[in-house]
Amino acid sequence: MATLDDTIALAEKHLARFRKKVVPHLIDGKPDIGSGETFETASPVDNAPIANVARGGAAEIDRAAKAAMKAFRTGWGHTPGDKRRAILHKIADAIVARADEIAYVECMDTGQPIRYMAKAALRGAENFRFYADRAPEANNGLSLPTETHLNYTIRQPIGPVGVITPWNTPFMLSTWKIAPALAAGCTVVHKPAEWSPLTAQLLAEICLDAGLPAGVLNVVHGFGEDAGKALTEHPDIKAIGFVGESATGSAIMRQGAATLKRVHFELGGKNPVIVFADADIDRALDACLFMIYSLNGERCTSSSRALVEASIYDEFAKRAAERVKKIKVGHPLDAATEIGPLIHPRHVEKVLSYVSIARQAGATVAVGGGRADGGKGKASGNFVEPTLYTHARNDMQIAQEEIFGPVLTMIPFADEQEAVALANDVRYGLAGYLWTGDVGRAHRMAQALDAGMIWVNSENVRHLPAPFGGVKSSGIGRDGGDYSFDFYMETKNIAIALDNHKIPKIGA
Numbered sequence: 001m002a003t004l005d006d007t008i009a010l011a012e013k014h015l016a017r018f019r020k021k022v023v024p025h026l027i028d029g030k031p032d033i034g035s036g037e038t039f040e041t042a043s044p045v046d047n048a049p050i051a052n053v054a055r056g057g058a059a060e061i062d063r064a065a066k067a068a069m070k071a072f073r074t075g076w077g078h079t080p081g082d083k084r085r086a087i088l089h090k091i092a093d094a095i096v097a098r099a100d101e102i103a104y105v106e107c108m109d110t111g112q113p114i115r116y117m118a119k120a121a122l123r124g125a126e127n128f129r130f131y132a133d134r135a136p137e138a139n140n141g142l143s144l145p146t147e148t149h150l151n152y153t154i155r156q157p158i159g160p161v162g163v164i165t166p167w168n169t170p171f172m173l174s175t176w177k178i179a180p181a182l183a184a185g186c187t188v189v190h191k192p193a194e195w196s197p198l199t200a201q202l203l204a205e206i207c208l209d210a211g212l213p214a215g216v217l218n219v220v221h222g223f224g225e226d227a228g229k230a231l232t233e234h235p236d237i238k239a240i241g242f243v244g245e246s247a248t249g250s251a252i253m254r255q256g257a258a259t260l261k262r263v264h265f266e267l268g269g270k271n272p273v274i275v276f277a278d279a280d281i282d283r284a285l286d287a288c289l290f291m292i293y294s295l296n297g298e299r300c301t302s303s304s305r306a307l308v309e310a311s312i313y314d315e316f317a318k319r320a321a322e323r324v325k326k327i328k329v330g331h332p333l334d335a336a337t338e339i340g341p342l343i344h345p346r347h348v349e350k351v352l353s354y355v356s357i358a359r360q361a362g363a364t365v366a367v368g369g370g371r372a373d374g375g376k377g378k379a380s381g382n383f384v385e386p387t388l389y390t391h392a393r394n395d396m397q398i399a400q401e402e403i404f405g406p407v408l409t410m411i412p413f414a415d416e417q418e419a420v421a422l423a424n425d426v427r428y429g430l431a432g433y434l435w436t437g438d439v440g441r442a443h444r445m446a447q448a449l450d451a452g453m454i455w456v457n458s459e460n461v462r463h464l465p466a467p468f469g470g471v472k473s474s475g476i477g478r479d480g481g482d483y484s485f486d487f488y489m490e491t492k493n494i495a496i497a498l499d500n501h502k503i504p505k506i507g508a
């Protein structure tokens with residue numbers, strides 16, 4: 001069996017190319033280092049730099065948007081669906097062939113554990129396959145006949161779109177946005193997150209090698225306030241698919257107002273997992289812990305608030321604490337690691353700042369609350385202890401704000417009515433998880449919860465045709481299945497007269 005050192009050496013082989021020269025933008029099918037300005041991306045393992053990355057701004061965005069417009073008008077927007085299908089399947093094949101490389105680079109750039117990233121690369125391939133198969137039918141619409149007219153609708157790609165992604169699981173999330181856009185016939189300018197830009201480069205390379213024409217997918221690296229902002233303001237960019245923080249979503253809406261951008265937002269969450277005494281408690285505990293402590297807790301659909309019925313609260317909290325103490329924090333490339341280092345020292349500061357906030361508010365820090373030893377002492381790397389806050393109230397900051405780390409806040413409730421009230425008393429509404437053996441209550445609660453997605457007696461199990469997205473401050477719009485095409489395409493109605501119907505005359 002490969003040792004951790006073997007795996008690190010293998011990852012290092014894939015990282016070597018990034019260490020050697022500046023990671024470029026990809027504009028109109030060609031690597032482009034723009035103005036020559038760069039920024040560093042560092043590994044969360046030790047905060048040592050991995051690569052210098054080209055830092056784009058308005059000029060690079062303008063070139064990329066123009067390339068995307070040219071590619072849209074002259075080719076991709078008119079490419080038959082079955083040809084788009086074939087290319088997208090080739091991209092999926094290439095992702096599968098390079099899945100290990102993608103996973104290793106992702107782990108070292110984000111700190112996410114290999115046990116999850118290996119699957120995330122493959123899920124990226126599934127996203128391409130799913131939308132590849134839908135490309136030939138994407139423009140199909142409705143037939144809406146009357147006695148005098150045949151009305152029918154078709155869908156046409158909206159044009160070049162901007163995709164702006166966050167740092168938490170960047171490869172998988174990017175494919176989730178880019179695959180449906182390409183399947184719809186749109187061209188794309190992608191602005192990856194500045195804290196984890198590397199796998200965007202791999203995806204762009206894979207797409208080009210698979211035969212995606214130049215200019216159809218462009219990548220511009222850089223910071224939100226310059227490259228990101230310029231993308232949202234560019235007149236050739238017709239829509240922005242954005243995944244990130246709610247506050248950034250508001251900024252993008254303002255920035256895009258002058259050019260009337262269509263926006264699709266997948267934003268933050270403070271998702272409740274509600275556990276009733278009549279639930280299968282063992283399974284509820286497994287799911288609750290998995291949904292907050294996997295992916296470093298840097299997960300928009302994490303079950304960051306556990307609302308537990310008072311009669312089982314103490315026992316549930318005790319059992320959770322025993323498990324959380326045993327979660328293995330370590331190097332992201334170690335197959336045994338369950339939590340890797342968090343993305344950035346600034347994020348560690350944010351996550352740990354809530355410990356004193358929790359204590360001052362009167363919650364109990366039942367487990368964790370400090371830096372963890374990632375194998376080389378507490379000083380190095382962004383390792384934090386998985387943390388459990390118990391005896392919390394829903395009005396505390398630890399229950400209201402998205403911490404986005406391996407941190408669970410546990411709150412008791414008395415009855416169904418109070419569970420709904422507490423669950424809904426936050427600004428977010430992305431996902432809700434419900435554990436009960438009472439089928440009537442499951443339906444009542446599922447309908448009453450303010451969230452775009454509810455899982456009953458389950459953790460987050462995605463089904464690609466199903467809608468994904470949030471309400472309130474968690475987002476606008478839905479991804480998945482045909483919902484993505486509604487965003488990336490315009491619906492056109494065509495009305496054909498069937499007879500010589502009476503046309504009103506004026507001036508006759």
Ligand code: NAD
Pocket residue numbers: 164165166167168173191192193194222223224225227228229232243244245246248249251252255265266267268269299300402404430470474475
């Ligand atoms: P962020 O909002 O800080 O950054 C996301 C992206 O937006 C980055 O590429 C950044 O450069 C860019 N950006 C920043 N300011 C911008 C501006 N003014 N104009 C244009 N672009 C700008 O988010 P983050 O910290 O990278 O990611 C974490 C957040 O993402 C969390 O809130 C998390 O819940 C959310 N998220 C949501 C989902 C979902 O599906 N709902 C999925 C994953 C992550």
